[in-house]
Amino acid sequence: MDIGFLGLGAMGAPMARNLLKAGHTLHVWNRSPGPREALQQDGALTYATPRDVAIAPVVFSMLANDEAVRSAVLDDGLLDALPAGAVHVNMATVSVALARELAALHQARGVGYVAAPVMGRPDVAQAGKLNLMVAGTPDAIARVQPLLDVLGAKTWPFGEAPEQANAIKLAVNFCLASAVGTMGEASAFVRGHGLAPADFIELITSTVFAAPVYQGYGGLIAREQYSPAGFKLALGLKDVRLALAAGEATQVPMPLASTLRDGLLEGVAHGDGELDLAALAKVSARRAGQR
Amino acid sequence: MDIGFLGLGAMGAPMARNLLKAGHTLHVWNRSPGPREALQQDGALTYATPRDVAIAPVVFSMLANDEAVRSAVLDDGLLDALPAGAVHVNMATVSVALARELAALHQARGVGYVAAPVMGRPDVAQAGKLNLMVAGTPDAIARVQPLLDVLGAKTWPFGEAPEQANAIKLAVNFCLASAVGTMGEASAFVRGHGLAPADFIELITSTVFAAPVYQGYGGLIAREQYSPAGFKLALGLKDVRLALAAGEATQVPMPLASTLRDGLLEGVAHGDGELDLAALAKVSARRAGQR
Amino acid sequence: MDIGFLGLGAMGAPMARNLLKAGHTLHVWNRSPGPREALQQDGALTYATPRDVAIAPVVFSMLANDEAVRSAVLDDGLLDALPAGAVHVNMATVSVALARELAALHQARGVGYVAAPVMGRPDVAQAGKLNLMVAGTPDAIARVQPLLDVLGAKTWPFGEAPEQANAIKLAVNFCLASAVGTMGEASAFVRGHGLAPADFIELITSTVFAAPVYQGYGGLIAREQYSPAGFKLALGLKDVRLALAAGEATQVPMPLASTLRDGLLEGVAHGDGELDLAALAKVSARRAGQR
């Protein structure tokens, strides 16, 4: 079928390719031309503006943040161009407030809106093994489910209100930031006691913390390998900020999230925003005067 | 061989039984008589004071905290009673400062001292599958290694300074408290958004956080099942406090640990110190006015 | 001269009256009609929309928050209605970002824009003894200086960029929230030791903390007198949130502000947002299980 796709970054590009491989006709747009041309060589049809891809009855978007989504979907007219009955699947990690606003705007125009933020790094996206947190009206979800199955290993349903999937995603990313920040503090602590953080990380990731997040980020911390970034520290700050804002809107204090935010901001202030989130460990080490 | 064993609590009792089953002669002491009598029925020889078990050339101790260790080993005379050449294996989670002090006192008397704090809950202790973090002089460790192999699935060596194994253990328990506190905050957050914490916990523990700590404590949080306690919240507070003190002694600020300490203390202040550490989630819920 | 005035709340009303008393012709608007009518009885001319007061060449606004300012000045058309050469004096505590945006929008239309947030409670406003933090172009400030002198005891200049006065104001209110939160924690601490918070507050406010903020809020905490609110806890939360946002925009981590934000949010979550900021002490007491 004809599918629109906005946003061909580190995550979007492999996802779009998987839809191409599954035999669909892809209509793609990306702000910068490079990724657009790469997809064109793989067989996608490319366009100059977001609204052009509304030619397809189902449009996916995988954009960087609230501003990019607002720009493409509202300012540049994707939503205006989509016909009633179309479905827009927004896979970005956006704020709960924007998700709620978009859901209402789409509904007012008779366009289906599905929130489907994802868990997984670029290699997982390429393998089509993402975990998808999905919320939206049942009929809209039903229409796109076969496509979601192309992109992910599993769909986790979180009800009919799209913003709830985004709330879940923010909670996941808060847990992620907390795990990384905790390993960072613990690494400074063991280093302070004359031990190698790598030995400590190996211990916990082989035993009680033997999970992908700890093994992946723990390995980066152990090797102090913060570049290239799989998930940028600055994006981690953005997500924790969104979690705090969503928590405030529902009157839920989150002091661990606040502490993480301050650490992430300190990382950005020292020029490490483009490094991997694992570079949060540098903040703990600096505070201890270890470098 | 003859083995002394001090402390027959939820962890010590199954460990002592495993040594019995392996064919050793056990000389045991416990402050309260109940557990002592239970071990006697299983074949152990029991004594009225800690110093009595110094009849054995190797003594294990698995006591609750610094005060209990100081009382049994120093005040009640275990160390005085141990002959030169004996080995004392301290498996408790004690402060780095006490570990250092004990190491020096044992060395001065020619008694081997091995720190061997453990990871694992009582059922893991019973199965002999604990992970042991071990530090001490190589010859002392070599002498007790066959016994450590009876108690644990794996020994993780952390050098010759006993206090380093305790530092590692405090780092592990800090990570544990952080994981639990993080799930608690995230649960309050998703509840605030009209979602069930159990659904969120299932999501993360099936995917990127599929590790024993998250699955075990996450399940307790999801079911709000805080009693009986596998690991008491008050002991979690003790361990985080010890981590902060050890961090301060080596000039390592740990703001996440500070935040966790405040939450754990709040739990104790509300009468939940004897509940499972998972009850830290109650603190987050209360702060949000959710109960 | 003819002066416009938007916002006749607890602060705005006595300020407007002082301008009236000084002999000026006042053109006022307020969202709710009650305060409008009260000013009318005192001799002010009243209007139904914000844009109507643009009849005057100088307009003051004293509105509650960013949303109220945006609504009156942009959506309801005050700025559109002001002629080139007019001056708008915004005395509200708004975000640094909005201040910057408004400064640019006014400049584009040739309208002077002066930020003049104030320090002082309603009784100080009534006495015309406010401290004014002022920033804007020198000529715009010069035109309104005689009027500022009617409202305040002293004008503190902070340069030509209006948003800088707002940054200063947010810094002041952060200090205020911190002083109150600190007295709240200290009060719970001394109560925990069997002492009366009032005795402690008397000690410090008679000696090293003998300053208006400590004496005023300290007295409220000592008497547990949280209503009526001179400065609402919910507004304190707003201001600390704005300070954190402005800090993030300039990459300045503020962990004390984060801790205060979490406490203020906890107060709001427990229904105390409309109480005086001093009710932050209730949060500390509750955390300690003291009530």
Place this chain on the structure above:
Amino acid sequence: MDIGFLGLGAMGAPMARNLLKAGHTLHVWNRSPGPREALQQDGALTYATPRDVAIAPVVFSMLANDEAVRSAVLDDGLLDALPAGAVHVNMATVSVALARELAALHQARGVGYVAAPVMGRPDVAQAGKLNLMVAGTPDAIARVQPLLDVLGAKTWPFGEAPEQANAIKLAVNFCLASAVGTMGEASAFVRGHGLAPADFIELITSTVFAAPVYQGYGGLIAREQYSPAGFKLALGLKDVRLALAAGEATQVPMPLASTLRDGLLEGVAHGDGELDLAALAKVSARRAGQR
């Protein structure tokens, strides 16, 4: 009368001199000989050990911390040497736990024990204008009141349990550290907005924060003048740590104190422990990447 005095540091020396000037016979001891000799030239009798000054029926001590007090009073035998009926006035900022322990030990020997920690810097001590927080049995206090009146401008009574005066003192010093830490964060914030911290400090210390603590420490922050230290940052860390410990013992969470502790520890980790407490502002600036 004959008065013993232990501890002739920056605070103790001028206090001892004031007692000399009032006509008393002073028997003094200090760990290092320099200050001892200086007092001797002023007319005091000097001794080689703490226990020697027990020749006087009233002994003051002004020592640095718990360890110094424990060493002089218990290990080096002052208490053993004091006859029944003597009074020991401990003016140091010690832990609540040690104060309680000392009170019991003195009582058991029939020696009066008065806790009288002080507020004020060395110049205030010299002027005899200290504020004294005093607790102890009424008859013991009555005996030393005339001497307290020589040392201080005012005595603030806090009951019969000596440790309560120490609790109050820790609460005061927590407030002090919080005020300094808050000005440090606010200074980084205004600097981030292109403003001079000195202008901000002048504003608040001339208006709503016109109190000695803000003016004194604020001036040091404004001038970035952190040496010589009037009150060392490392001592501030000690006092906040003691406050946290005393809070934990009475189940009072103090998240602001925790945040301050982490900042102070960070200062010590960067080699600034011997600078004035005002150097806490350096920590905020460093976190923001401002230096």
